[in-house]
Amino acid sequence: MTSLADIAGVGADPRRGGYSRHGFDRVELELRSWFTEEAGRRGLSVECDRNGNLWAWWGAPGDGAVVTGSHLDSVPGGGAFDGPLGVVAALEAVDVLRARGFVPGKPFAVVVFAEEEGGRFGVACLGSRLLTGAISADAALRLSDSDGVTLAEAVRSAGLDPSRVGPDAEALRRIGVFVELHVEQGRGLVDLGAPVGVASSILAHGRWRFSISGEGNHAGATLMVDRRDPMVAAAQVVLAARRAATAVEGARATVGRLIPNPGGTNVIPSSVDLWLDARADDDARTRAVVAEITAVASEVAAEEGCVVTVSEESYGDTVVFDVGLRDSVSGVLGGVPALPTGAGHDAGILAGHVPTAMLFVRNPTGVSHAPEEFAEADDCAAGVVALASVLEELAR
Numbered sequence: 001m002t003s004l005a006d007i008a009g010v011g012a013d014p015r016r017g018g019y020s021r022h023g024f025d026r027v028e029l030e031l032r033s034w035f036t037e038e039a040g041r042r043g044l045s046v047e048c049d050r051n052g053n054l055w056a057w058w059g060a061p062g063d064g065a066v067v068t069g070s071h072l073d074s075v076p077g078g079g080a081f082d083g084p085l086g087v088v089a090a091l092e093a094v095d096v097l098r099a100r101g102f103v104p105g106k107p108f109a110v111v112v113f114a115e116e117e118g119g120r121f122g123v124a125c126l127g128s129r130l131l132t133g134a135i136s137a138d139a140a141l142r143l144s145d146s147d148g149v150t151l152a153e154a155v156r157s158a159g160l161d162p163s164r165v166g167p168d169a170e171a172l173r174r175i176g177v178f179v180e181l182h183v184e185q186g187r188g189l190v191d192l193g194a195p196v197g198v199a200s201s202i203l204a205h206g207r208w209r210f211s212i213s214g215e216g217n218h219a220g221a222t223l224m225v226d227r228r229d230p231m232v233a234a235a236q237v238v239l240a241a242r243r244a245a246t247a248v249e250g251a252r253a254t255v256g257r258l259i260p261n262p263g264g265t266n267v268i269p270s271s272v273d274l275w276l277d278a279r280a281d282d283d284a285r286t287r288a289v290v291a292e293i294t295a296v297a298s299e300v301a302a303e304e305g306c307v308v309t310v311s312e313e314s315y316g317d318t319v320v321f322d323v324g325l326r327d328s329v330s331g332v333l334g335g336v337p338a339l340p341t342g343a344g345h346d347a348g349i350l351a352g353h354v355p356t357a358m359l360f361v362r363n364p365t366g367v368s369h370a371p372e373e374f375a376e377a378d379d380c381a382a383g384v385v386a387l388a389s390v391l392e393e394l395a396r
């Protein structure tokens, strides 16, 4: 059987801790080869679609398939489970079904979506967004990583044709139903004493870039009264994010990335870019939080003699997973708990197009997007068996 231990050494990040595995980088390409090999060992035939998503077919490819899987990329310094657990569980579920003597009565595929975290090109769920048309090919191909490499260049060097990147009606038609297993990113299942649950909903969420420009100058020679320091404005934006989200029930706002230019200890930066991740129960609340932070940003930038521009880099409204599917999944599993999540997933992108469900596996630390993310082997095994049972029912 395949296990997470097989890829434990791939993309380990000694500087940050955890794993740094990003869309189409050397590490992710190695993981793709590993997946292709594992799928091949099972007699699954692997195809890469126009947007870099991998499909391993059990039997002949076809429309209306039962599809399961997740992603192999991570956030910078992420945990071992977010993404890979869903891929490994999908492969193991095939093993379990085979051992049960099951043969799918419908097309059946294991999928690996590309660049789910947006850790390299900034837009989360890039592979599924491109496939469904939630982002245009032009906008996506222009995205660039921190070294200035564009998505167009990255996909080309991964052997794909950038001119074919974009909405893929054929791939979408092939998905009849999608089930993604994922490590829980919270302690809901710990509190409920349950190893496995189903997802009920995903918060509305998005990413906004705040670019603040001021005047680069000397840290020692520039009097305090003479400064137009974008870092001072940026610091107040960070605090405004905390305040704005705290004022709206259920909202979250995070600044996890901030880049001063040029970035020297003895240099007043000429500009600062920071990225806001904001989430809330619905569109109105999310937009209200972002509007409040944007208003503060304009005010504090003006006070500092700086200029700020704000651009939305990605957005997704609240997702409520297909209730009928969720109930039947829960039924197959003997009535497991349903939990909402604040984390985004490819399943959330697909939910606007096809019936979609998610299974969560208990995470004793409750931590995710950090090396402490964890799931016990027994709970992962329970997740695999649960996934296999759900897929068996769907693919009968």
Ligand code: GLV
Pocket (backbone or CB within 6 Å): 116, 117, 124, 342, 343, 344, 345
């Ligand atoms: C992805 O895991 C996200 O929620 O940002």
Ligand code: MN
Pocket (backbone or CB within 6 Å): 075, 082, 117, 343, 369
């Ligand atoms: Mn994640």
Ligand code: MN
Pocket (backbone or CB within 6 Å): 071, 082, 083, 116, 182, 344, 345
């Ligand atoms: Mn994930």
